[in-house]
Amino acid sequence: MTAKNIIKPTESELEILQVLWEHGPSSVRFVNDTLNEKGTKEIGYTTTLKIMQIMAEKNLAKRNTDKRTHIYDANVNESHTQKHLLKNFVDSTFRGSAMKMVMQALGNHNASEKELDEIKALITKIEKGE
Amino acid sequence: MTAKNIIKPTESELEILQVLWEHGPSSVRFVNDTLNEKGTKEIGYTTTLKIMQIMAEKNLAKRNTDKRTHIYDANVNESHTQKHLLKNFVDSTFRGSAMKMVMQALGNHNASEKELDEIKALITKIEKGE
DNA sequence: TTGCTATTACGAAAGCTTTCGTATAATATT
């Protein structure tokens, strides 16, 4: 626990984590079906299985092997991971300028009034010193 | 030119693009030195050379071979590329929710008053319908 | 029981990116 855990899921692993984060503990079959519903390219069942097994090895996921159908669950926190990946992304793509990125995101995205209000509220909160 | 160009630079390529975007047309030597000043791990000269040659092949960069020392320049637009990568990132990491990501970014980042003002101005602009 | 289907396990191939060694050539130095 003292050693810093470097979270660096691969693309496939991240896709699988998204399913686990969204749906909770799941079987390989469920994850594979979900991925195939969404994505364009068909992913083979054993491919998903293999990656999930690797994720268990890496402790990105934990699995319950009591039943024949193993149940996998995310073993990394969603917000934590997002925060970590966000930092990396900002560094590598926006040379560390989170603000530049936020401006891009706001400019590109068609934000709703409600969303904009939320952001304004957050800004107010920050300005008041958290 | 009609076909859509899929921009998917690798990590190394992106690091090099950052140097080219920031400093403009550069030699391999300069790029390699710059990368090595910043980063922790030493990158071999021929490694950088190779990747930049590949980037020229992929048309991520163009190069001038008039002189013995070739000069490379980015051949993809910075904002365009950032926008593209941002979309991918939001999709894969925040399940498409740009707002969720913006909130994370604002929450994590110690934004200055000036930066917050900029964002507020942008929001006002968006609310007035661009 | 006898087969049929679903699941895990495993290894290896395929596909990418990164790294490096070596050869060759151009330029600079002495």
Add this chain to the structure above:
DNA sequence: AATATTATACGAAAGCTTTCGTAATAGCAA
């Protein structure tokens, strides 16, 4: 001119991730 330095070219190895074929097994159905 001879030598040293610097640059490009190229191929191949190393390292990862993804994909798939195959085997073994458990559970279900006829």
